[in-house]
Amino acid sequence: MSERRRRAPANKSRRRAPANRSRVLIGAGVAVAAAAGLAVALWPSGDGGTSGGPSQRTSAASANRTAAPTPTRSYPLSKTPRTIPAVRDHTPARGPGWRPSPGGRVVVADKGLADEGRLLAGEIGLTYGGDGKPRAGDVELKLDDSGAGPESYTLTVRNGRVTVSGPGQPGVFYGTRTLKQEVHGGATAPEGVVRDKPAKPRRGFMIDIARKPFTADWIEDRVRELGDLKYNELGLHFSDDQGFRIESDSHPEIVSSNHLSKAQVKKIVDLAASRHITVVPEIDSPGHLGAVIAAHPDLQLRNTQGTATRGAIDISKPASADIVDDLLNEYAGLFPGRYWHLGGDEYQALTVSDPQASFPQLATAARKRYGSGATVADLTTGWLNDRAEVMRGHDRTPRAWNDGFFRGGKAQADKDLEVAYWTGKEIGAREPAAYLGEGHKLINYNDEYLYYVLGQPQTFVYPTGQRIYEQWTPLVVRGTKPVPAKYDSQILGGVLAVWCDLANAQTQDQVAAGIRMPLRATVQKLWDPDTPPLSWTEFRKLADRLG
Numbered sequence: 001m002s003e004r005r006r007r008a009p010a011n012k013s014r015r016r017a018p019a020n021r022s023r024v025l026i027g028a029g030v031a032v033a034a035a036a037g038l039a040v041a042l043w044p045s046g047d048g049g050t051s052g053g054p055s056q057r058t059s060a061a062s063a064n065r066t067a068a069p070t071p072t073r074s075y076p077l078s079k080t081p082r083t084i085p086a087v088r089d090h091t092p093a094r095g096p097g098w099r100p101s102p103g104g105r106v107v108v109a110d111k112g113l114a115d116e117g118r119l120l121a122g123e124i125g126l127t128y129g130g131d132g133k134p135r136a137g138d139v140e141l142k143l144d145d146s147g148a149g150p151e152s153y154t155l156t157v158r159n160g161r162v163t164v165s166g167p168g169q170p171g172v173f174y175g176t177r178t179l180k181q182e183v184h185g186g187a188t189a190p191e192g193v194v195r196d197k198p199a200k201p202r203r204g205f206m207i208d209i210a211r212k213p214f215t216a217d218w219i220e221d222r223v224r225e226l227g228d229l230k231y232n233e234l235g236l237h238f239s240d241d242q243g244f245r246i247e248s249d250s251h252p253e254i255v256s257s258n259h260l261s262k263a264q265v266k267k268i269v270d271l272a273a274s275r276h277i278t279v280v281p282e283i284d285s286p287g288h289l290g291a292v293i294a295a296h297p298d299l300q301l302r303n304t305q306g307t308a309t310r311g312a313i314d315i316s317k318p319a320s321a322d323i324v325d326d327l328l329n330e331y332a333g334l335f336p337g338r339y340w341h342l343g344g345d346e347y348q349a350l351t352v353s354d355p356q357a358s359f360p361q362l363a364t365a366a367r368k369r370y371g372s373g374a375t376v377a378d379l380t381t382g383w384l385n386d387r388a389e390v391m392r393g394h395d396r397t398p399r400a401w402n403d404g405f406f407r408g409g410k411a412q413a414d415k416d417l418e419v420a421y422w423t424g425k426e427i428g429a430r431e432p433a434a435y436l437g438e439g440h441k442l443i444n445y446n447d448e449y450l451y452y453v454l455g456q457p458q459t460f461v462y463p464t465g466q467r468i469y470e471q472w473t474p475l476v477v478r479g480t481k482p483v484p485a486k487y488d489s490q491i492l493g494g495v496l497a498v499w500c501d502l503a504n505a506q507t508q509d510q511v512a513a514g515i516r517m518p519l520r521a522t523v524q525k526l527w528d529p530d531t532p533p534l535s536w537t538e539f540r541k542l543a544d545r546l547g
Contacts, residue, residue: 078090083181087196089195090193095158100183101137107134109141139162141176142165148171148197149197150169150170151174152168153172153175154175157191158191177229178194202233206445212503212504234278240288241310251295262334281340284341284344285344286344287348299317309348312347314361338395338397341420362379371410378409384404385414388416402430419432421442421444446477448476454498465521465522469532520543
């Protein structure tokens with residue numbers, strides 16, 4: 001965030017004409033001294049230069065006073081490329097730039113970049129040349145030891161070829177995304193050097209496939225779109241009251257008829273990995289388990305009158321923990337990524353006026369575990385911590401929704417639990433600063449800006465992207481008010497989320513069209529939260545041009 005875009009350096013290549021030359025005509029890079037009848041080449045400077053220094057040029061002119069040298073083209077300083085997200089730093093230079101041409105190749109200096117090289121070559125119409133030596137017209141991918149972070153990269157266009165380098169494979173991949181956008185539609189990558197890196201390490205998109213099934217092909221298309229936009233997380237909320245959407249070996253009885261096979265999910269995960277995207281699964285508990293309860297009604301939470309609580313599992317029963325842990329352990333093998341979403345939100349036992357009186361079995365279990373005075377909220381916190389411990393056994397970093405964290409009490413949420421902050425609209429909701437002040441790291445899911453809720457129930461409105469682009473930053477976690485800047489390093493990033501509350505309100509193709517600009521606006525502000533270089537109108541036109 002401390003980086004700023006550089007001003008284009010002043011053009012230092014044009015020198016004042018000698019006093020004895022009365023008139024200079026400049027055209028196509030040639031200065032004609034009319035009074036002396038002498039033609040002098042005006043050479044480009046900087047990275048685009050092809051001549052020797054000033055003394056060499058003077059000697060050459062003196063030796064050929066009777067014959068004008070061949071004119072040499074002079075290029076203006078290049079302009080910063082227009083990409084989504086915008087590059088954060090570009091040093092312009094003089095030169096023709098670069099575009100793919102017949103015979104051009106993508107070569108790699110490090111064999112670990114072969115996948116990135118093959119992908120880029122196929123996308124821009126070049127041949128993949130393996131670890132061959134770069135030549136004119138080529139693109140070279142390589143790792144360096146710049147130490148700027150694994151997602152940083154440098155893209156250099158010079159002397160008729162392109163070099164993309166970075167300290168990690170993700171950064172080199174992002175450099176190829178920039179190059180792909182630069183040459184889109186036959187355009188030319190500008191001469192000069194791009195130095196780029198994201199402001200936030202977590203840039204995500206989440207899709208609720210539990211309430212509305214989406215096809216594997218549709219999800220794969222989103223993965224490709226996310227990769228080109230430099231996102232690095234895809235969240236899959238695949239278990240809820242309305243459905244359980246991924247094949248299960250441990251509990252096939254809970255799986256909805258319309259679901260993804262494990263083979264399909266593995267293909268999605270592998271495709272995402274090839275784009276340096278981590279798939280973050282979510283099995284929400286102890287609420288939102290209606291699909292599990294439908295197959296195991298004995299586990300449903302009931303109050304003193306025997307009334308069932310929708311979607312809520314009875315966490316006083318050991319069998320409830322057993323089935324959820326079975327699922328967590330099973331899917332840890334299918335989703336090998338570093339992060340895991342445990343849910344934890346909207347447990348309906350805590351929405352009544354007196355949870356202890358309404359659910360005495362939960363109150364009894366709480367006192368047994370935490371002692372006299374323990375509450376249902378304590379037992380719920382213990383449930384979340386227990387599930388987090390299961391996932392730590394698989395070397396995962398757990399996260400949970402902010403309304404799964406409770407103030408006070410005898411049990412506290414584990415400090416390593418990341419807070420997925422989505423709303424502050426519920427009664428008694430804590431401000432984001434409360435979680436940050438406790439030392440938690442936070443991911444911004446602000447439902448005021450980043451929620452695309454099918455059917456627009458309650459107060460939700462489909463985001464167009466413009467409000468995100470013009471008003472939102474990662475510091476705006478709740479409503480429209482930013483948290484203090486001192487917490488910036490604890491805010492890891494943000495996620496645009498699609499929720500399918502009214503599943504039939506839109507088709508999956510309508511969803512793809514509806515999220516197109518919000519996705520682009522969100523990643524722009526996660527890559528660089530400063531005021532964007534383009535107006536919204538210009539940004540939208542750029543998105544249309546890039547496709």
